Each structure stands twice: as C-alpha cells, then as structure tokens.
Amino acid sequence: MSTKVNIALEPKLDKGTLVLGGEPHVVHCHYYNHFLQTSIEDAAGTYDVEEVLVWTAQEIGHSLFKSVFHERKVEDPQERKAIVEAVFTQCGYGKVSLNSLSSEGGELSTPYEHYAYTYSATFPPRPKGQRGVAYFSQGYLAGALEAIYDLPLGSIGSKQTACLTQGDPEVRWQFYRLEQPLPLTPSVGEGTFQTGDLLQPPNTRIPMAQIRDAVLGLPLLPDPETGLIEAFGVVLTLIPGNYYALISDRHLQRMIQALGEEIVPVVLDMLIESGHVCAFNTLGGIMQSAEWDAVVRPYIDTPEDWLHGILAVLPAIGWGIVGCLDQPSSREWSVCLTNWYETTAIAALPTSQRRLDHSPFARGLFAGIMALVYEAHIYERRLTFDGHLYRRLFGEGRVYESVFTESRLQGHLRDSVYVSPARS
Amino acid sequence: MKYQKLQVCAWRVKYLLSLKEPLTTHQWRSLADGWDGSHLEVFPIATTSGALYKLTLPDKEGIITGSSLSCDIYAVLLRYRAEELFTEVMNRVEAVAYL
Secondary structure, three states: OOOOOOOOOEEEOOOOEEEEOOEEEEEEEHHHHHHHHHHHHOOOOOOOOHHHHHHHHHHHHHHHHHHHHHHHOOOOHHHHHHHHHHHHHHOOOEOOOOOOOEOOEEEEEEOOEHHHHHHHHHOOOOOEOEOOOOHHHHHHHHHHHHHHOOOOOOOEEEEEEEOHHHOOOOEEEEEEEOOOOOOOOOOOOOOOOOOOOOOOOOOOOOOHHHHHHHHHOOOOOOOOOOOOEEEOOEEEEEEEHHHHHHHHHHHHHHHHHHHOHHHHHHHHHHHHHHHHHHHHHHHHHHHOOHHHHHHOHHHOOOHHHHHHHHHHHHHHHOOOEEEEOOOOOOOOEEEEEEOOHHHHHHHOOOHHHOOOOOOHHHHHHHHHHHHHHHHOOOOOOOOOEOOHHHHHHHOOOOOEEEEEEEOHHHOOOOEEEEEEEOOO | OEEEEEEEEOOEEEEEEEOOOOOOHHHHHHHHHOOOOOEEEEEEEOOOOEEEEEEEOHHHOEEEEEEOOOOEEEEEEEHHHHHHHHHHHHHHHHHHHOO
16 A cells, blocks of 8 residues: 555635545545435435445546546556555545556455444444445545546446445455446536635634635644544545535436435435534534634634634635625524535536536535524533434424525526524 | 533544643643653644644544643543543643643
C-alpha cells in the first residue's frame, strides 16, 4: 500500500467546493452515510439496489481517475494503482492494496473500509447470505480499475464476497471483465455549477470568510493505519457529492417505476429525514467540538450566530455557499443556496433522466439546524447525542419544516429554502 | 471539574470536561509527557490567534482535543473501555490543570 503519493483536494472558494479529478467532494459522517444507504437498501426486494449504489460509484470512480491520470500524465498501471490507493485513504474510505488486480480483474480484501467498519461497530451482525455493506467502495474501485487499464466504463463487473458486518475478518470483493458492458454513463463532474461569494451578514460578529478559511486549514486526516477519519466525535468521509445526489434521484426513479407515483412522498420524506439526521449528528458534532470552540465560538453573541457560524463552515466541507436572505429568528429562516452540491449535480442531467425537483436533503438539513438551535437550545447547554435526545425531540415529528421557495431544478435562477415551525 | 457525556457513536464515546481555565501549551505538553505512548499535535488557528490541541492516546484508545481559547476539553474514547479510560483522563487532566 502506498502512502507516498501526494493527494490534495482543491478548495474552490467561489463555488464552495473541494475538487479532485473534476469531482466535487463533500464531507459527511458515518451516521448520514448509513442512514441514506440503509434506507435505499431497504428497497432491495423492490428493485436491484446494487444498480443504484454500486453502478453510480463506478461511474464516478471511472470519471474521477481518468481525469486524475490525465491531469498528472500518469500512464503506468503501477503508478496509477498507487494514486488510487492514496486517494482511497486520503478520503477516509479505508485502506486497500490493488497489487492483486490486473486488467482482467481479481480479488481484493481489506480489514478497513468505512461503511463496513463503522456498521460492524454500531449494529448487530448481518445474517450470512445477506450481502455486505461496502457498495460504494465496490463500485468506486471497479471504476478505478477500468481507468487504470484504460478500459471502457462498464466493462468491469464486481461483487462483494465477505464483510465485517457478517463476522468476517475482512471486506472482500471480486472484480471481473464483462462480455456485455453495464449501461453506465460518465459522471457529471462539476455539474451545472454556480459561483458566488460568501456574504458577510449584518448584525453579527461572525467573520464568515475567516471561519471558512480556518476550517479549510483544519487537519481532517485519516489514521495512517486504518485510513479512517475520526473528527468531531464521528467518522468522516470525503465522497464525491454527485454520488449522494445521483443515488437519491435514481432511488426515487426506481421506486416510482416499481410502485407508482404514490411512493413519491414516502421516498421524499426518507431523504428529508436523512438531512435532518445529518444536521444533528455531523453538524451537531461540529458545534460541540474543540474546533468549533477555537474557530467560531469566540465570535458568538446570540443564538442566531450559531446559524451564521455553521453556514460559514459549509463551503469548507464542500457543500456550496449558503447565505441568509434575512435576519433569522426562531420563527423563520430564509437561506439562498449557491452551488448546492445536490442541485448542481442533478441540474446537469437531461430533464428526462431526473425526477427530483429540489434537494430534499437540504430541506431536512436546514430544518434540523433550526431545531438544534431553537428546540434543543445548543446555544445554552451541551447536548448528549445518544439517540434519546432525538427521539424525545422528534418522536412525534420534526419541529421545523422547510420548503424550496425557488429551485434551479424547477427553472428558477437559484435555490432558496424557507424554514418555519412545523404545523401540527 | 464538570463533565458530561456528549455522544455515543460507532465505537467511541465523546465526553466533555469543563475546566476553570483553558490548559496552556505547557500543560498540554505535561499531559502528553506523563502519558507513555501518547502523541500531541498542536495546530495554530490564524483567525483567532489560538491553538488547537490534539492528544492521541496510546494504542489509539482515544483522542483528547481542546483549544487555548476554551475551558472545555473533549475526550473521544474507545466505547467498550470508555468509563475506565474517562476516569484516567479526568485524573490526568486534573493533575496538570492545577500544576
């Protein structure tokens, strides 16, 4: 396994993105990763979820590494493998060695893979016979293998044959050449991107751009032995944002194909909830961290400053640029999203190939942030995120709701979200 | 010294310790020096002229973080040994806090 290759994601301040190989990457935690994946996986009896979870990662892995190899003018397969191994670790996916793989495929195993490792540490073992949870890495590595050997996209098939979640000591995948290529399409890359500035709102001392820059300078480094990134009390990944956006949209499309239009509200609510969970665990974890204390807290005077402070962090974790349209309060919060990673990805698809007309993840996220501040009162007391708090606060439903008042996916020029108390 | 459990996740438990004053760089170094196998990293924060401290415990059993600007310290500890480790963290932090 190589650690000599220098891999750095490039922050693009005018887009609020972190780019590698033409792919914007976003920081998420294992809570969100598992919530979204498990929710999609629950539909396994309805359609073949590997076609969404694995194939999407394969498209992105292929496009990303084709671009990286081209940018760096790397032709040698061994050098290319070293780059893939380094990116895999640098982005917090775990540790892999590709030495066993050839242009015909092969078998690859590792004791450290983000999804499998964090799942096995959190939940009871899955029964033998059920497949493992390392969908993303499986597809990502299949796409990378195609790029290493200059093979066409979709020419490598894959399957996971062992998983920590089933009591196996390692995660193992098999890769093999296909006679008939999979029906895959190249990634949308930076998508229908927008540019803008992180604006400094009045009525606050929070220095938005300074905080963004300070967070960009924080060390989000993987453990050299495991390749896992532990920070803020959670386990983080830097996964291309297109992956989350496309698996959300494709899952919705496949569910509609199988079950009809009636299923739309159910799937949308699941995606909204994924954002709500993310607000509590990823962003709540950030708000109760030494990093927050050092970078943001010295400037906080009011509850609303917690909202401004977390918005300053978002471009540094690659989610885009978010600004308040008005002074927020506990009754309402209006935000404008510039280059929000989900809508930027989906807007790049032909209208016939997409179904989402907004980002449900964003709806849940901003409602969750409001609840953190005005319902859980994170500004005046430390919260214990052990599951009980979430159930106590939201056992009867989310306390804030949000709507897209403007959406690029509906033809508007920008994305705007309005958050208000939920109607009972 | 006040403390609180903040988060229980995959294989870690996150605790908060609240001191009367932030630990100084000297005190963080004392904490690291007195804990065989631990490893201290110090990161400057340009915007606030502060410093972020990260102490990795031996055998990766946990991470303690804090800053020069806050009285709060966070200990993220291996879940199945969390209570035992947290007692040790409190004792060691208390010892250096009142040097």
